[in-house]
Amino acid sequence: MFRHVVMFKWNDGVDSTQIEALAVALDRLPTVIPAIRTYAHGPDAGVNAGNFDYALVADFATVDDYLVYRDHPEHQAFLAEHIVGRVAARAALQYPVA
Amino acid sequence: MFRHVVMFKWNDGVDSTQIEALAVALDRLPTVIPAIRTYAHGPDAGVNAGNFDYALVADFATVDDYLVYRDHPEHQAFLAEHIVGRVAARAALQYPVA
Numbered sequence: 001m002f003r004h005v006v007m008f009k010w011n012d013g014v015d016s017t018q019i020e021a022l023a024v025a026l027d028r029l030p031t032v033i034p035a036i037r038t039y040a041h042g043p044d045a046g047v048n049a050g051n052f053d054y055a056l057v058a059d060f061a062t063v064d065d066y067l068v069y070r071d072h073p074e075h076q077a078f079l080a081e082h083i084v085g086r087v088a089a090r091a092a093l094q095y096p097v098a
Numbered sequence: 099m100f101r102h103v104v105m106f107k108w109n110d111g112v113d114s115t116q117i118e119a120l121a122v123a124l125d126r127l128p129t130v131i132p133a134i135r136t137y138a139h140g141p142d143a144g145v146n147a148g149n150f151d152y153a154l155v156a157d158f159a160t161v162d163d164y165l166v167y168r169d170h171p172e173h174q175a176f177l178a179e180h181i182v183g184r185v186a187a188r189a190a191l192q193y194p195v196a
Contacts, residue, residue, distance in 0.1 A: 003153075003155070005103060005153050005155060007105070007189050007191050040195040040196065044192065045161065047164070047165070047192050048168075050190070051191045052189050052190065053191075054191070055103050057101070063143065067145070070146075089189075091150050092105075092148070093105050093143075093151075094142065094146065095140035095141065095142060095143050098138065
C-alpha cells in the first residue's frame with residue numbers, strides 16, 4: 001500500500017462551520033474517487049499542546065493510485081473550496097506501508 | 099481506535115545512517131510497548147516537493163493507551179537518542195479513527 005499523510009493548521013478566522021463542511025466534503029471523496037482504499041480524517045483531539053489542527057491519512061494500492069487521487073478533478077475542487085486561503089501551515093508526506 | 103500522526107523535517111547534517119538507525123529503533127518499539135496496535139513509519143517517497151522527511155502513523159485502542167506510549171520510558175529513550183537535536187520542524191496530531 002502507499003500512504004498519503006497531510007496535516008493543516010488553519011488561519012485565524014476559520015470557524016467550526018467551515019471545518020464541518022470540510023469534513024463532509026472529505027467523506028464524499030472516497031465515494032467519487034475509487035482509487036482511495038482507506039480515508040480517515042479529523043480534527044486534533046486536544047491531548048497535546050502545539051499540534052496541527054486537522055489530519056488526513058489515506059491509503060492507496062499503488063503510488064499511481066495516489067497520483068490519480070492527487071490530480072482528480074473532485075479532489076482539486078475540494079482543495080479550491082475548502083483548503084485554499086484557509087491554511088496557515090501544511091505538513092505532508094507519502095510513504096509505502098506494509 | 100485512537101491515532102497518533104507525526105512528521106519530522108531533519109536538520110541539515112542528519113545522514114542516512116542516522117535515519118536507518120532511527121527506523122530500526124522505531125521497529126523495536128512495538129515489541130516493548132504492548133499498547134501499540136499498529137505502527138507504520140518511513141521516509142518521504144519523493145513524489146511531491148515541499149514534503150516533510152519522515153512520518154509515523156500509530157494506532158492505539160484508546161487515548162489512554164496512546165498516553166502510555168507517549169510517556170513510556172522506551173519511547174522517551176528513543177526520542178532522546180534519535181529525535182532531540184535533529185529536528186528542524188515537527189508536525190503532530192492525534193485523532194479518533196473508526
